[in-house]
Amino acid sequence: MSEPRRAVVLLSGGLDSATTAAIALHQGFELATLAFDYGQRHRRELDASAAVSQALGGRDHRVVRFDLRAFGGSALTDAIAVPHGRAITEMGHDIPVTYVPGRNLIFLSFATAYAEVIGADDIFLGINQQDYSGYPDCRQEFLDAFIQTANLATKAGTQDGRRLRIHAPLIQMTKADIIRKGLELHVPYAMTWSCYEGGEIACGTCDSCLLRLKGFAEAGISDPIPYANATH
Amino acid sequence: MSEPRRAVVLLSGGLDSATTAAIALHQGFELATLAFDYGQRHRRELDASAAVSQALGGRDHRVVRFDLRAFGGSALTDAIAVPHGRAITEMGHDIPVTYVPGRNLIFLSFATAYAEVIGADDIFLGINQQDYSGYPDCRQEFLDAFIQTANLATKAGTQDGRRLRIHAPLIQMTKADIIRKGLELHVPYAMTWSCYEGGEIACGTCDSCLLRLKGFAEAGISDPIPYANATH
DSSP states (O other): OOOOOEEEEEOOSSHHHHHHHHHHHHTTOEEEEEEEESSOSOSHHHHHHHHHHHHTTOSEEEEEEOOGGGTOOOTTTSSSOOOBSOOGGGTTSSOOTTOOTTHHHHHHHHHHHHHHHHTOOEEEOOOOTTTTTTOGGGSHHHHHHHHHHHHHHSHHHHSTTOOOEEEOTTTTOOHHHHHHHHHHTTOOGGGOOOOSSOSSSBOSOBHHHHHHHHHHHHHTOOOSSOBSSOOO | OOOOOEEEEEOOSSHHHHHHHHHHHHTTOEEEEEEEESSOSOSHHHHHHHHHHHHTTOSEEEEEEOOGGGTOOOTTTSSSOOOBSOOGGGTTSSOOTTOOTTHHHHHHHHHHHHHHHHTOOEEEOOOOTTTTTTOGGGSHHHHHHHHHHHHHHSHHHHSTTOOOEEEOTTTTOOHHHHHHHHHHTTOOGGGOOOOSSOSSSBOSOBHHHHHHHHHHHHHTOOOSSOBSSOOO
16 A cells, blocks of 8 residues: 655645645645744634644644744734725725735745655645635636746756645635535534634634635534624 | 835855845845845854845845744755765765755745835845756746746736846856956955854865855955865
8 A cells, every 4th residue: 555645735724724634635645734923913823723733633733933024014914904894895806905925925935845855746725716816826827837936946846757736726616615615524613713813702804704704604504613793 | 316226135145145235236226135044054144144235235134034944854954964075076966965945935935025015126146057056946947937926926026017027147157257246346255154064264175165265266366264174
């Protein structure tokens, strides 16, 4: 019997990345999960990431620390206010204030380095073009260009016939589809954290909470986490 | 009079990056220098980086901290011995043990984020294909693929007609040519640090010292820094 193949999975601890990890597992990969501590406003999602990795039987969970606050430039790392109570239709058409410059480029670069070190050829990430059409680094054409670059940058892509591959299984799915898929795969959604704020319980009014709540509503399922101000 | 354009310059503190910074300055750019504290074996090069930036009138010097030791995989971040006393002809044909997986990919991703935040369109780095032909991420084709990816990943590349550009002015130069060019531009080579070891003075026998000494010898100039074991 051959060894299970390992995949590096970017696991932020949110709903999308947890579902992505479950999909990788379902496809037969052994999970090497990777989270980033990059000066985000709260650590709730890092705790969620470690808990979800363990719940899914991740073999290895690593946290890479770096500080984007040195650069400034986004509501998620600066003191700029995160928007609350927006209509869903207001989201996703412009580049939002929560955009972190180069974030997925940086995340995927670290994932590439980690894949190289552990001999994995597959990288999974939970980006989604539907909800985040305003983020330039959530598009398929960015991923296609990235993986070509990553293969040129590494031994994996230049020696012994290996090729790195990138998987973004959620990229065209709606939030409701993601949740339905995740429930089928027993994703522990109660452990996930999506809220942009770092309160005791999720705020229920930031863009991320609103998208999550709308997804559960559309899937006809109630979200297992409590909310401070649920409007759905 | 128009404002001087800013360029992000990757400045490790070594001979090549210092020369690259001087070239960017000579081309009329205002320098925003960037160094990385990534678990390398010594901090000598970080001190050199800050000193060189200041000496060249860099407007802004930032250090991004992250830890590649979490991944392992290279003599420059692990406890594996750096090779000493090799013939120059032994270098640069295979991927050396000092290769750090994904390093330039990670460095350039941070440079892209920083360029995005400060509104710079130009990124300079001192990579050199001649000396480091064994490193997959020191090739022009990697840079070409990278900048295409970076433009897809950022606002700069997707809005308001801006395009990020990457400059690797040393990529085809020999070490002797680099040194001649640098002296013409008054690069403070006495402040630079190239040695892979972190001793009081440069070892003179690691690959990096050997290449540097050979460069000065070929340029017919004496290296202003002292060496513990100079064989040239």
